[in-house]
Amino acid sequence: MSSAQASPLPQSSVRAPFVSRAAALLAGDWRYVPIATAIVLIWAFFAVQNPAYLSPRNLSNLCLQSVVTGMLALGLVPVLLIGQIDMSVAAMSAVAATIAGQLLLVEHVSVWLAIGAGVLFGGCVGFLQGRWITWTGTPAFLVTFGVSLALAALQLFLLPVTGQINLYGTDIVVLAGAYLPAGLSWAIGLLAAIVFAVFRLSAFMEARNASLEVNARTVVLPTVLVLIGLAVVVGALNMHNGVPVALLLFVVPIIVLTYVGSHTRFGLYLYATGGNPSAVARAGIDVDRIRIAAFVICGMFAAFGGIVGASRLLGVSAQSSGMGTLLLEAITAAVVGGTSLFGGRGSPWSALFGALAIASISNGIDLLGLGTEVKLATQGLVLVLATSVDSVAHKFANDTR
Amino acid sequence: MTKLTKVLAAAFAASCLAGPTFATERDPSLDGTVYFMLPNFTTVRYVQKDGPDFVAAMKKYAPNIKVELVNGESNPGQQQAQAEAAITAGAKAIVLTAADPSLASSILFAADKAKVPLIAYEHEASGGPLTYYTGFGALKAGQAQGKNAVAALSDGNAIPVARLYGNKGDFWQRATKQGQDESLDPLIKAGKIKIVCEDYVPNWNPSEAQRLIEQCLTKTNGDVAAIVASNDGTAEGALAALVSQGLAGKVKILGGCDANVTTLQNILLGLQNGTVLKDYSTLADDAARLVVATLQHKPLESGVVNGEFDNGFAKVPAAFADVTMIDKSNVGDVVKAGVWTWKEICTGPAAKTAECAAHAAD
Numbered sequence: 001m002s003s004a005q006a007s008p009l010p011q012s013s014v015r016a017p018f019v020s021r022a023a024a025l026l027a028g029d030w031r032y033v034p035i036a037t038a039i040v041l042i043w044a045f046f047a048v049q050n051p052a053y054l055s056p057r058n059l060s061n062l063c064l065q066s067v068v069t070g071m072l073a074l075g076l077v078p079v080l081l082i083g084q085i086d087m088s089v090a091a092m093s094a095v096a097a098t099i100a101g102q103l104l105l106v107e108h109v110s111v112w113l114a115i116g117a118g119v120l121f122g123g124c125v126g127f128l129q130g131r132w133i134t135w136t137g138t139p140a141f142l143v144t145f146g147v148s149l150a151l152a153a154l155q156l157f158l159l160p161v162t163g164q165i166n167l168y169g170t171d172i173v174v175l176a177g178a179y180l181p182a183g184l185s186w187a188i189g190l191l192a193a194i195v196f197a198v199f200r201l202s203a204f205m206e207a208r209n210a211s212l213e214v215n216a217r218t219v220v221l222p223t224v225l226v227l228i229g230l231a232v233v234v235g236a237l238n239m240h241n242g243v244p245v246a247l248l249l250f251v252v253p254i255i256v257l258t259y260v261g262s263h264t265r266f267g268l269y270l271y272a273t274g275g276n277p278s279a280v281a282r283a284g285i286d287v288d289r290i291r292i293a294a295f296v297i298c299g300m301f302a303a304f305g306g307i308v309g310a311s312r313l314l315g316v317s318a319q320s321s322g323m324g325t326l327l328l329e330a331i332t333a334a335v336v337g338g339t340s341l342f343g344g345r346g347s348p349w350s351a352l353f354g355a356l357a358i359a360s361i362s363n364g365i366d367l368l369g370l371g372t373e374v375k376l377a378t379q380g381l382v383l384v385l386a387t388s389v390d391s392v393a394h395k396f397a398n399d400t401r
Numbered sequence: 402m403t404k405l406t407k408v409l410a411a412a413f414a415a416s417c418l419a420g421p422t423f424a425t426e427r428d429p430s431l432d433g434t435v436y437f438m439l440p441n442f443t444t445v446r447y448v449q450k451d452g453p454d455f456v457a458a459m460k461k462y463a464p465n466i467k468v469e470l471v472n473g474e475s476n477p478g479q480q481q482a483q484a485e486a487a488i489t490a491g492a493k494a495i496v497l498t499a500a501d502p503s504l505a506s507s508i509l510f511a512a513d514k515a516k517v518p519l520i521a522y523e524h525e526a527s528g529g530p531l532t533y534y535t536g537f538g539a540l541k542a543g544q545a546q547g548k549n550a551v552a553a554l555s556d557g558n559a560i561p562v563a564r565l566y567g568n569k570g571d572f573w574q575r576a577t578k579q580g581q582d583e584s585l586d587p588l589i590k591a592g593k594i595k596i597v598c599e600d601y602v603p604n605w606n607p608s609e610a611q612r613l614i615e616q617c618l619t620k621t622n623g624d625v626a627a628i629v630a631s632n633d634g635t636a637e638g639a640l641a642a643l644v645s646q647g648l649a650g651k652v653k654i655l656g657g658c659d660a661n662v663t664t665l666q667n668i669l670l671g672l673q674n675g676t677v678l679k680d681y682s683t684l685a686d687d688a689a690r691l692v693v694a695t696l697q698h699k700p701l702e703s704g705v706v707n708g709e710f711d712n713g714f715a716k717v718p719a720a721f722a723d724v725t726m727i728d729k730s731n732v733g734d735v736v737k738a739g740v741w742t743w744k745e746i747c748t749g750p751a752a753k754t755a756e757c758a759a760h761a762a763d
Contacts, residue, residue: 050620052619052620052622053619055619055622057618057619057622057623057646058616058619061612061615061616061619064615064645065612065615105748105749152442156442156448160745161449161745162445162449162661162662162663162741162745163445163446163448163449163661163662164445164661164662164663165663166662166663166666166667166748166749166751167749168640168644168663168666168667168670168672168749168750169749169750170749173644176645177644177645241646241647309608312611312641312645313607313608313611313637313638313641314637314640314641314644315607315637315641315663317445317607317634317663318442318443318445319443319444319445319604319605319606319607319634320606320607320608320634320638324603324604324606324608324609362612363612363616366600366612366613366615366616367616367619367620369598369599369600369620371569371600371601372568372569372601372603373569375603376603
């Protein structure tokens, strides 16, 4: 899989056999074990406090509550992989939602054109940011933070005189408000499991043809796990309203980006740029182009996430969109899910797991009515904890190298 | 004050009454810059309405005064720095809508020390000297919301109600809740309503309100008959939660405040019961008159100051404005007050309602 290409661990196996073997497993097939364990623990904790937590209704809530943060986190993954950061994602999501909403309501363009224009805007701003950062060498943190302020101003400029856009009753609402029919969800789930099995199988065949030591278990076990997981998710969601379309709009890009990351030259360069940029440059690869592309992807996903968020809230305003803790939640989600702030390590799936973990916590706190203070404290501590784990892992990897 | 300036002031006052065209004669006391310090960008009305309305009102009463609008961006620290800058720049007067009314006393004392008149606008800046206060008062909005909720709920038995308060600990949250409690507490005591969820909405953020109502519906398995929201943004978030659960129109949304356009549309569509209207333009006009009178050191015409406001430091002469409860029957009052036009309200699905059809030509 993808991250093995940039894994700094292999040479150290002689010196610290147990620790490094565990680290190697965590960097490879087991890399989702910590976050999955964390999610199970969070769910268990809240379910004990209030059984309604695991009701189909709440699982449906949880999906929709994770999607917007998750899309922003997904966009952040490529940027984090190259060792940079984008602080403008939340503001970008707000501006893109404003653009799409205004086009839809004032210019009466079709809903797809409105969404396309918003996403295109996100890509363009991402390009300009990436170009500026690579050209001037200014730290991405500062450039994107400055741009986020400018974007907040742009949103105020673009909003109508009423200060808000009401999307109730418009076509854009289907993005977050529609659910798949039960049969279709089962069909898609089954198809996904089959495609997954085929991929595992082809990887297995490749490895065997290359006369590597492999085990058929690496195909069967994960496929069974994925099948069970999908069945549980689809079954539970079908017991309420069905699988939200928004969940599909989130998961499909994850699969596409995962494929790009592990099966294309661009993906290889992306991981390598984060791991060791000078080596990549010496290999004759245009590092700047890789970096710019990462920012473009980030801008587009931030924009799309913002539009889905507006569709969910049925509106856009300066108060609701891109405000509050969205930016921090998105960064936390990517890092909690296992994408390193130091570049080179991570996967698009980290956006899903991280966003789910974070949404699970605030969902539970809201369900128990614990209040703002508990929520803020928990969010802050989770951020510190997740980034600390990442930093310690980074330090450890460097020490043993 | 010399006899001559008194005459000039009188002449100016007369010219004001006669109309803006006569006000071109320069009154030395009506020169320089007045600062209007706005609290934030998130409450739409300040940037979109109060600011421009105040500029227009000042132009009418004192065309030679320049009005500077500065925005505290929800940050009391930043607003304090802006106030200090305004005083340093020689502000003739400051109209202050505090970013946080309970953290404004340093600004009040700084202005007092520099002898710059300071008029508290809408937000009840506390703990320091003030020249005047003008506003609607958050308590009044809460009282109106409470009465609105009681009218919709009083003939029930243990009706499950969810309450959304504002940002925990902020001034408006406390005052609004206090106003609501006056009407709701007797109903709770009589067992007519049962509060099944009550939550504070961080920063009054509609997205947070949406999630809180989603969680309330989870907790009660969808058994909520009414939601009392403390402003329109949170009511809109609550509605979004109801829409995604297929409960829009089935669960009453009560309360509301600000007369947001989205909310007015929701009221016309029967998705929300009502909202509290504050007619901002009268407020901006009152503030401009208070500023001009203060700068000219002359007493106000009767009717502007109509009460007294105790901000914990002193009792301040105040110009209180009235709030109006808006429901489906009197959305037109919002248009009459000049807050929005029918054209602005009648967009999207709301355009198809009978009220909008009746005003299609407006």
